[in-house]
Amino acid sequence: MAHRIAFLGFVALAVCASLSLAAEPASLQDFCVADASGNTLMNGMACKNPAMVQxxxxxxxxxxxxxxxxxxxxxxxxxxxxxxxxxxxxxxxxxxxxxxxxxxxxxxxxxxxxxxxxxxxxxxxxxxxxxxxxxxxxxxxxxxxxxxxxxxxxxxxxxxxxxxxxxxxxxxxxxxxxxxxxxxxxxxxxxxxxxxDLLAKAFQVDKSAVWQLQAKF
Structure with a gap:
């Protein structure tokens, strides 16, 4: 029983960890003002020097x-x-x-x-x-x-x-x-x-209906 409880506890922690990783990262400082001039590709934007923040x-x-x-x-x-x-x-x-x-x-x-x-x-x-x-x-x-x-x-x-x-x-x-x-x-x-063909089959309509819709967009 103790092993089962420990295993369930491990699973719960793993699920919580995966959910937290799936969310947007939290700031690890007071703020991280986006530096629009930065060239580094990342999930979000690089931080401006805090001393330059206004x-x-x-x-x-x-x-x-x-x-x-x-x-x-x-x-x-x-x-x-x-x-x-x-x-x-x-x-x-x-x-x-x-x-x-x-x-x-x-x-x-x-x-x-x-x-x-x-x-x-x-x-x-x-x-x-x-x-x-x-x-x-x-x-x-x-x-x-x-x-x-x-x-x-x-x-x-x-x-x-x-x-x-x-x-x-x-x-x-x-x-x-x-x-x-x-x-x-x-x-x-x-x-x-x-x-x-794919859209007509997916929406179960005639191809002409798809052509008309594609023409609008």
Missing amino acids: ASDFAFSGLHIPGNTSDAMGFRVTLVSMTQIPGLNTLRISLVRVDYAPWGIVPLHTHPRAIEILTVIEGSLEVGFVTSNPGNRHITKILKKGDVFVFPVGLIHYQRNIGYGNAVAIAALSSQNPGVITIANTVFGSKPDIST
Whole structure:
């Protein structure tokens, strides 16, 4: 019994260690301001000399400015990540402002490296995500001003303004570089194209439907 408990304890430690390694590395100093001039390729960015760090490395102005939502989807994201605030390097967090035109949508997408927590500042949004296989459960909710919703890491999700006026949301993401994969653009707009035969069979549609979608992206 003692050997079994020891073995289970070892397994638990191994699992915890693997999870910690899978996450973004934590900073081992007060901060690691990104050095954009560095030429070294690494997971993240090299640190600026702490003696050269300024308050501007930790600040960003402009989140109060509405984004231009005149595109076909009717939304605009203003990103505040490591690129905009070098001081976010190694801190595992970023921020976005999302502006929505009336009935504008943020189309189906995922963030491969981040959990997203969204707060509605103005307007009403329909939001939702789909769980992984085999369940593929669609979890959706209508949010109003002040409501908060969480999108788990890696799951396909969306937002839609369901009002006749503009809507605004602020979202935090658990990565300094969360990434975004827009499903339609990725599948039908890849360079070079994914084989039409493959897509037609995968989506169980005629090839002409695939050609039409690829032409749009």
